[in-house]
Amino acid sequence: SENLEIVVKAFSSSFVIPDFRNFCQLIDEIYTECKANTEGSVAHYIPQLARSNPEHWGVSLCTVDGQRHSLGDVNVPFTLQSCSKPLNYALALGMTGTDRIHKFVGMEPSGRYFNELVLDYNNKPHNPMINAGAIMTAALIKPTLSAADRFDYVFSLYKRLVAGEYLGFNNAVFLSERECADRNFALAYFMRENKCFPEGTRLHETLDFYFQLCSLEITAESGALIAATLANGGINPLTGDPVLTVEAVRNTLTLMHSCGMYNYSGQFAFKVGLPSKSGVSGCVLVVVPNTMGICLWSPPLDSNGNSCRSVQFCMELVSRFKFHNFDNLRGYISTKTDP
Amino acid sequence: SENLEIVVKAFSSSFVIPDFRNFCQLIDEIYTECKANTEGSVAHYIPQLARSNPEHWGVSLCTVDGQRHSLGDVNVPFTLQSCSKPLNYALALGMTGTDRIHKFVGMEPSGRYFNELVLDYNNKPHNPMINAGAIMTAALIKPTLSAADRFDYVFSLYKRLVAGEYLGFNNAVFLSERECADRNFALAYFMRENKCFPEGTRLHETLDFYFQLCSLEITAESGALIAATLANGGINPLTGDPVLTVEAVRNTLTLMHSCGMYNYSGQFAFKVGLPSKSGVSGCVLVVVPNTMGICLWSPPLDSNGNSCRSVQFCMELVSRFKFHNFDNLRGYISTKTDP
Amino acid sequence: SENLEIVVKAFSSSFVIPDFRNFCQLIDEIYTECKANTEGSVAHYIPQLARSNPEHWGVSLCTVDGQRHSLGDVNVPFTLQSCSKPLNYALALGMTGTDRIHKFVGMEPSGRYFNELVLDYNNKPHNPMINAGAIMTAALIKPTLSAADRFDYVFSLYKRLVAGEYLGFNNAVFLSERECADRNFALAYFMRENKCFPEGTRLHETLDFYFQLCSLEITAESGALIAATLANGGINPLTGDPVLTVEAVRNTLTLMHSCGMYNYSGQFAFKVGLPSKSGVSGCVLVVVPNTMGICLWSPPLDSNGNSCRSVQFCMELVSRFKFHNFDNLRGYISTKTDP
Amino acid sequence: SENLEIVVKAFSSSFVIPDFRNFCQLIDEIYTECKANTEGSVAHYIPQLARSNPEHWGVSLCTVDGQRHSLGDVNVPFTLQSCSKPLNYALALGMTGTDRIHKFVGMEPSGRYFNELVLDYNNKPHNPMINAGAIMTAALIKPTLSAADRFDYVFSLYKRLVAGEYLGFNNAVFLSERECADRNFALAYFMRENKCFPEGTRLHETLDFYFQLCSLEITAESGALIAATLANGGINPLTGDPVLTVEAVRNTLTLMHSCGMYNYSGQFAFKVGLPSKSGVSGCVLVVVPNTMGICLWSPPLDSNGNSCRSVQFCMELVSRFKFHNFDNLRGYISTKTDP
Numbered sequence A, B, C, D: 001s002e003n004l005e006i007v008v009k010a011f012s013s014s015f016v017i018p019d020f021r022n023f024c025q026l027i028d029e030i031y032t033e034c035k036a037n038t039e040g041s042v043a044h045y046i047p048q049l050a051r052s053n054p055e056h057w058g059v060s061l062c063t064v065d066g067q068r069h070s071l072g073d074v075n076v077p078f079t080l081q082s083c084s085k086p087l088n089y090a091l092a093l094g095m096t097g098t099d100r101i102h103k104f105v106g107m108e109p110s111g112r113y114f115n116e117l118v119l120d121y122n123n124k125p126h127n128p129m130i131n132a133g134a135i136m137t138a139a140l141i142k143p144t145l146s147a148a149d150r151f152d153y154v155f156s157l158y159k160r161l162v163a164g165e166y167l168g169f170n171n172a173v174f175l176s177e178r179e180c181a182d183r184n185f186a187l188a189y190f191m192r193e194n195k196c197f198p199e200g201t202r203l204h205e206t207l208d209f210y211f212q213l214c215s216l217e218i219t220a221e222s223g224a225l226i227a228a229t230l231a232n233g234g235i236n237p238l239t240g241d242p243v244l245t246v247e248a249v250r251n252t253l254t255l256m257h258s259c260g261m262y263n264y265s266g267q268f269a270f271k272v273g274l275p276s277k278s279g280v281s282g283c284v285l286v287v288v289p290n291t292m293g294i295c296l297w298s299p300p301l302d303s304n305g306n307s308c309r310s311v312q313f314c315m316e317l318v319s320r321f322k323f324h325n326f327d328n329l330r331g332y333i334s335t336k337t338d339p
Helices: A004-012 A020-035 A081-096 A098-102 A131-140 A147-161 A171-179 A182-193 A203-214 A220-231 A246-259 A262-271 A308-320 B004-012 B020-035 B081-096 B098-102 B131-140 B147-161 B171-179 B182-193 B203-214 B220-231 B246-259 B262-271 B308-320 C004-012 C020-035 C081-096 C098-102 C131-140 C147-161 C171-179 C182-193 C203-214 C220-231 C246-259 C262-271 C308-320 D004-012 D020-035 D081-096 D098-104 D131-140 D147-161 D171-179 D182-193 D203-214 D220-231 D246-259 D262-271 D308-320
Strands: A058-063 A068-072 A216-218 A276-278 A283-288 A292-297 B058-063 B068-072 B216-218 B276-278 B283-288 B292-297 C058-063 C068-072 C216-218 C276-278 C283-288 C292-297 D058-063 D068-072 D216-218 D276-278 D283-288 D292-297
Touching (some): A020 A068, A081 A220, A131 A203, A147 A203, A171 A203, A182 A203, A203 A216, A216 A220, A220 A246, A220 A283, B058 B220, B081 B220, B131 B182, B171 B203, B182 B203, B246 B262, C081 C098, C081 C131, C081 C203, C131 C182, C131 C203, C220 C283, C246 C283, D020 D058, D020 D308, D068 D220, D147 D220, D171 D203, D292 D308
Antiparallel strands (some): A058 A292, A283 A292, C276 C283, D276 D283, D283 D292
């Protein structure tokens, strides 16, 4: 029944990307081009990531009207890592509202490294996309529930984001993350010292929760559904399920746009101009608002911590299609396609 | 003849804001609401600004198809100050290209104060919207011309941005700026020490040029034409003159979006989501891409250096109209109007 | 038998301060002067310190040949707090040698707050007098012993420093310190992340040990013996017991001289010029090399965290006696006494 | 007649170093040892210094009772550079008093690089030994005199420090210094912006004056007389001329002790423990209070900017003689000589 809407649209030729077949051919070309890129090296701060296969390269996309296309290693599970940050933020916004969340975390790019030991001018973490802000976001999600219920609750929301498709939990990664998390412990203690947390926050439990959220597993294919849900204003395009509020999505896209690609965020906003979030597992969630969500995955990272092939893919994408935030400017007579 | 296009459109009912009369009534309401706001105080670092009249409040807008609406003190000249930064950047891009400009200045929000003595990880000023980056941008504009020719050249480009309407030069402000510019001198020497400038840059002449560009005068009415030219992809909507390249406009809007409102930029992107730039004279240039340019002017500033009435105006604007960058998300069933 | 040396010296008139009676009268005058000082407020970051009596004011001194003089509240126990830092450093030097210790901790004044989250240019804590360096020093003391044996071992060394006089342990303070130690936990995790610690360091155990050393109790009277042992090159002047090596003392005095009084260290070295160390309990250990040790104690602290009465006492002391490091300059024709 | 005092002392065997001949033999040994050291490279930021001969190595000393000993290139002129900082500070103290000077400059080690763009917690330059503080000190010397009279005045004071022996001015170095002084201009403008300077300070004239003082020339032999004057409490040991007040000397030695050797100052205080000041010309002035002054000169510098041979010389010196600030501790049974 969830496919009914698609069928109807197909017949009425009203798909957001009318010539989907041709569009996919161009995507395939970009995929192949990027496959040749052997730059970067896999994250090595925990053994589980260090063992990643640098050959892996998967691309999956899903339009807001549910058309899908996948290439390469799109069914291999990997952990979300920092890609969970915008999602937790969006979920937290839905639970407690923008004002409450931003009483505890800012909305400014930090201009610093993602894990810097620094707070903003109001003594808050700069934004939910850096570690300090993401730990804070985790602290704000159902803090009164037991650890188990808390995890269950968020897992079920993520499950709706992926439309019931693949979602896992990698316990070995979780244990490793916790073991190697000196900086995150330092950040958490630093924030507690500065009275950043809401009263009653249990520090170690919050950090555990945060590491668990980083250790959730998706595939490129299920990840594309997450990105597509964001592109579609919070409504899962396959199920029609309104998982996220539209206000939560608006806020999340704004911050992904300005802070989603670590220290490369400014340049990425400039050159690509699409709300995106990358993680050290080599994943990048890319949102083309009102059009489609894309999940890119390839473990080798550049010096900023972004997947090399994925960044290249995004560059190629906006060089061919009018996807950049300010690409549809009047008078933009270009060779770019509007798919 | 420049109005011919408008007439034609009017007849064909194809204006970007079809019911312009009704739209203007709502703008008038917001104007009146903000007029009551008596917060903030005028800039006082130079006597010429300290003497500004805090009562002044002007709003002027121009759509990409040339419809105009103005309220209040829209014919009083004021200096551009930091509002000249995105314009100089856009002009420089047109002259020498994105790559050359960004060899010397970055594209990342700095996370610091606009005049901080700091360079980015590549030893460049963070972006063209902070003082260091704006001085650098000035250095890149026609560096081989004589001081007089250089000024003339840029003045003539600005004149095209305002479609021949009001553009002046306030020499008293220029002299005061130069007198009180210890931080800018410190920035310039700091950059020269770090070999940031292109070879052959004359430091004091560059600073003079920079102060002169800050001392250019517009009115709210002529300023709206500048903003409208940006909204229209670089083509002046009154004259059809392609003053800026569309690539220059895209880059400029991206940076105005992320870095245009001093330390409030992140919050402004989040809450308003429109590319804007403010200056200490109390001016804010606001761009609604493909729709209209707005020039707001009111001297009293908040602690971030942004005009109090103007920021309030922007907030009200996006609360009534679908102008936020991510406002047109599918599923966004709101009470907001799409004018 | 430990007093035999004193008797002998007394008969031979060779005491380091020949006219001790007169000297003590001048000390009494300074004591009374400072008693009137009611500036400052007691430390309040843990309840146990916040309950300190601001009236308490004790001064005790002991010369290198064992003459003693005490005034005021010299038998009230208080915790050592940061005054334990130079002692642990001196003990650690004796156990493992200068080179080994300084492989892990620097010897530079930091120019920052005592608890700043920052490492020096070699990725080491700046020096053993700031928190990061003191935690590191604790980590280097008998790391292979059990927690109990480790504490016992250091306690017995401290007991020799006080010549068997009062030394206690305040368990309530220890528990409070640990409870309120967010910054110290942040520092420790930050250092572990930077691989500052020797391999095998157990973080929480090290912090516990550090808090325990801060929670050792002395009285002004027993504290004077510690300072006197430093003044006497490491040999306890009452017992003749060589508790510290002379090299350890030399190093310790050098760092107390440059880094002992928190952010006031430079000014203190300039104005007082005596190796000293203060703690938030209101204690200051002052060393007049080759002459005497002084323990000052008064809980109210100034904005730098130094006991107000104690700093005043030191100022008065060097204004009357030739005790400043560079006071004995040739040609120094002054009204100052050489006791 | 200035030698009369020496003759008298010689006959009375009361020289501060009784067996001067033997002492000099040991000095010669150290000199020869250090001559073999070919580490480091000459300063290259201005051509005049870059052309220095790395072979040059001169040592000259003068005791407080006027005994002298010189080895190597002791008659080759070189510029004082940063070695002028403590001297200008001492002279300024004599002219205007400690309180006035320290209203404008601090007395804390900065923990930063000598030319860092940073002020202390009171918005003053940290101390007179770093560039910002030295520029400030220059500003405080006879600010109402004409440029020529100001230079003349200080030149005549320096001339008394060298007992009429060699003192020159290297105009080529001055012009080069001024040419390459971007950081110093940045520092000066930054301080002026922060209203650090006394009212009426003329910025460019002050900088010129500062560069001129850096460009004064001495030889190792005349430099030894400067150091000896400091060792002797401000009285030139050859002429008996009280050039500096004893209070000025005390303050100067305190700051040379804590801040004289750039970023190596803390380690130098720890390992050598003698008030010293180095300059990029390869000069180090070393003061053994009440005993002697030493001038060391050898152009090759280590990464901290200190002359390699000179630092080695100091290390050797304190390993053989009881010259370290805390070397005369009771109980120090060592193999070290007390000359």
